[in-house]
Amino acid sequence: MRKSLNDIYENIYRTFPDYPYVGVYIVNRPGLLIRDPELIKSVIQQNFSHFHNNDLLVDENVDPIFGKNPFVSRDELWKQRRAIHTRQFSSGKLKYMFNLVLQGGDRLTRYVMSEMKANPKFTTEANDLASKYTLYNVGACALGIDPMTFEDDNAEMRVMGRDVMETNFYSAIKQFLIFILPNLGNFLSISIVPPKVKQRLTRLINEQLKYREQHKIVRNDFFESIQEYKGERFGVEEMLVQVGGFFVDGFVTSSAAFSFILYELAVNLDIQQRLAEEIDEFLAKHKGEVPYEAFQSLSYLNGVFLVEVGTPIVVPIMALHYDEKYFPDPARFDPERHIGENKASITKGTFMPFGNKASITKGTFMPFGDGPRSCIGERFALLQGKMLLFKLLSQFEIRLNPKTKVPLTFNPQSIILVAEEGIWVDIHKRDK
Numbered sequence: 001m002r003k004s005l006n007d008i009y010e011n012i013y014r015t016f017p018d019y020p021y022v023g024v025y026i027v028n029r030p031g032l033l034i035r036d037p038e039l040i041k042s043v044i045q046q047n048f049s050h051f052h053n054n055d056l057l058v059d060e061n062v063d064p065i066f067g068k069n070p071f072v073s074r075d076e077l078w079k080q081r082r083a084i085h086t087r088q089f090s091s092g093k094l095k096y097m098f099n100l101v102l103q104g105g106d107r108l109t110r111y112v113m114s115e116m117k118a119n120p121k122f123t124t125e126a127n128d129l130a131s132k133y134t135l136y137n138v139g140a141c142a143l144g145i146d147p148m149t150f151e152d153d154n155a156e157m158r159v160m161g162r163d164v165m166e167t168n169f170y171s172a173i174k175q176f177l178i179f180i181l182p183n184l185g186n187f188l189s190i191s192i193v194p195p196k197v198k199q200r201l202t203r204l205i206n207e208q209l210k211y212r213e214q215h216k217i218v219r220n221d222f223f224e225s226i227q228e229y230k231g232e233r234f235g236v237e238e239m240l241v242q243v244g245g246f247f248v249d250g251f252v253t254s255s256a257a258f259s260f261i262l263y264e265l266a267v268n269l270d271i272q273q274r275l276a277e278e279i280d281e282f283l284a285k286h287k288g289e290v291p292y293e294a295f296q297s298l299s300y301l302n303g304v305f306l307v308e309v310g311t312p313i314v315v316p317i318m319a320l321h322y323d324e325k326y327f328p329d330p331a332r333f334d335p336e337r338h339i340g341e342n343k344a345s346i347t348k349g350t351f352m353p354f355g356n357k358a359s360i361t362k363g364t365f366m367p368f369g370d371g372p373r374s375c376i377g378e379r380f381a382l383l384q385g386k387m388l389l390f391k392l393l394s395q396f397e398i399r400l401n402p403k404t405k406v407p408l409t410f411n412p413q414s415i416i417l418v419a420e421e422g423i424w425v426d427i428h429k430r431d432k
């Protein structure tokens, strides 16, 4: 049976329970898979400077969007690019984006309602539903447009989403080369973001620039902020890197993660019920409004969201998350682990396994990585994830459709963790 990279790493992790590290071959290159949290912690704290590059090589002339992403950038360039990208997720920017994400949530519920007109039950694939929503948020937040992702299957954002997300034999080879044999991938000029996506994004940026100029629109938003940095005015090429970064980083990982959360809620109806009650109480208290500050304090929703161990990028993290040594009964979906004092009992120390030059972080629980290379979009991802559940569960109930293959298996053609045959859910109107 073919296995996903995630399954392969987890298998190695489990086969050597007493070893602090295991020698592995990444095709023809010898590497180390570090298992012991203390060892990992010591490496990342003291020696980050030796392990700071991800084991990826993407020619930025061939793929300017992914090739200039902080995730791929190296050394000094990584520091510069990370600084440029990080400021887009400042507290002020995030507060502005909150309103757009809230609108995204409203559009989602309106869409589900409209699908229920003919049938009281709406059956959908969870990743597809989540993609419509995350692509809406990317279009609204990064470009300031109404992306129409719920209304039109052929909307620009949806078409670009399919172009980036497709999993087939060719995309599997591409990902394999970039993530496993980066030198060869680079030599063969492979790009993760296809040129047609680059063209569409460039056009959308140009249109937005023109529109704002013509209508004298000035907003304190993402699109405005990517036009300059430290007094330097950026051209369309640089704006493309930043919008493209939001697009690639912000939707693929998030949609996959949200689909796993919807799965867990569909199979743990007691947890779903408790979450729905917390949301009902919140809405009653705030008279149907969703104030930003209060939204952050929804404690059970926070716990539900953080419990999702489906880190879609790196399997050994998943192996650590599923190690009973650190998390009792690890496969149980249990938001309580992440609430209040229980949080403190999570053991520190783990690693990120991008080949032998692993970028190392500290913490057995690290769905967004950790240390200097951790995810810059974490707060945005959590915001949009929580809003997705908040809006859905305020009106609907989610049940697992029998089409979903349980237990889930992961798609071997995808480097990102996605369910092999999809996660199918039935959405019903809630009885209140």
Ligand code: HEM
Residues within 6 Å of the ligand: 054, 069, 070, 071, 072, 082, 085, 245, 246, 247, 249, 250, 251, 253, 254, 257, 258, 310, 311, 312, 313, 352, 359, 366, 367, 368, 369, 370, 372, 373, 374, 375, 376, 377, 378, 380, 381
């Ligand atoms: C649920 C959603 C997400 C998950 C699970 C996730 C997970 C991660 C993880 C584990 C890393 C660390 C990789 C490493 O150490 O090399 C990472 C890095 C990164 N993430 Fe995310 N991410 C998510 C959403 C986002 C979003 C929404 C954005 C931005 C819009 C984003 C932007 C980035 C960037 C730019 C990096 C590279 C940071 C660097 O190398 O300095 N991510 N993400």
